[in-house]
Amino acid sequence: MQVRIGVQNVPKELVVDTTQSADEVTDALSDALGDPHGVLVLKDRRAGRIVIPAVRVGYLEIVEDEQRSVGFGSQYA
Secondary structure, X not given: OEEEEEEXXXXXXXXXXXXXXHHHHHHHXXXXXXXXXXXXXXXXXXXXEEEEEHHHEEEEEEEOOOOOOOOOOOOOO
């Protein structure tokens, strides 16, 4: 799954590929926002971690992995 994170005062969004579910990501943000000094921690597919101060998160966009077709054929043929 892909998570796009808008961080306040940063012009470019962060894009994280993670194996965490949408519920796990949402719960992580909720938990982090509950603490005045909380941080959002997401695990990257490559065993890395993304750590952001929760109060700086502007938005999260969670995109489920899509099944991509391979080849030159048309679905309307």
